[in-house]
Amino acid sequence: MTAQTHVPSLLSRAGAVSALTLATVAGTMLAPGAASEAEAATLSVRALKIAESKKGSPYMYGATGPHRFDCSGLTLYSFKKAGKKLARTAQAQYNQTQHVSPSSRRKGDLVFFHSGRYVYHVGIYAGNGRIWHSPKTGSLVRLERIWSRSVLYGRVR
Template sequence: MSAQVHVPSLLTRAGTATVLTLAAVGGPMIAPGSVAEAQAQAVTHSAKALKIAASKRGSPYRYGGTGPHRFDCSGLTQYAFKKAGKRLPRTAQQQYNKTRHISSWHRQRGDLVFFHYGRFVYHVGIYAGKGRIWHSPKSGAVVRLEKIWTRSVWYGRVR
């Protein structure tokens, strides 16, 4: 009978040690199904989408282009997130409507950057950090990394 008492006690101590070890080395402690887990998955999808968009550097712009070789702005973001395992609608405005809106203070690499005039969203790119985006800008141009050129932007996180 004493063995039955000690086994759970040992498991409890092992579990505590594991948690303490993770805490000491800075390991993540994310409970399945938690908000933190959902945020971690969103960051993972966003990081993958950012890498995919960057891999399309030099691909020509084409109005209505959704890849894999030619893109318009929302076609590039839709393509990158689809390859990363997330579905986005087709247009920049629809993508803005579908994302969780965040402030510029909370933006992260892989978030979407929406350019707007008033309430009208006319362009989208993927935030690359340091005030830059990957995007497919206009006819005659190619997918490229570029500095954000205006303050008239909104940020959205793909859920």
């Protein structure tokens, strides 16, 4: 075979790739307002870094920053600074997120602690079974291992 006989084959392959790319891009255009996987991951990692930057900030019930936080106040503040508005309470944030399985969790996902159907605490997943959170009165924003099996995961979009 000569180089000329490979040209149509290469063009048809390039055309197929271009069609797939166009279909993928068009698919994201069909759902306005929906973040792509990459955009959601970038947003979540930015929020994670913002929460990390608040290490040592004191807990204060009802506080949403920038110097004091309760649990959902820290997640609200972190995602707001990253460019996404969240609901105020842990339960409302859980209701707002795309629920993901423990095996699908990734850095920047929200970790919700629950008792039955009641969500009572939230933090931001940092990887390796740890979260950034603002635990309780008298404590500081910190990185801590997940201490319970009664957790649910949510991805902010």
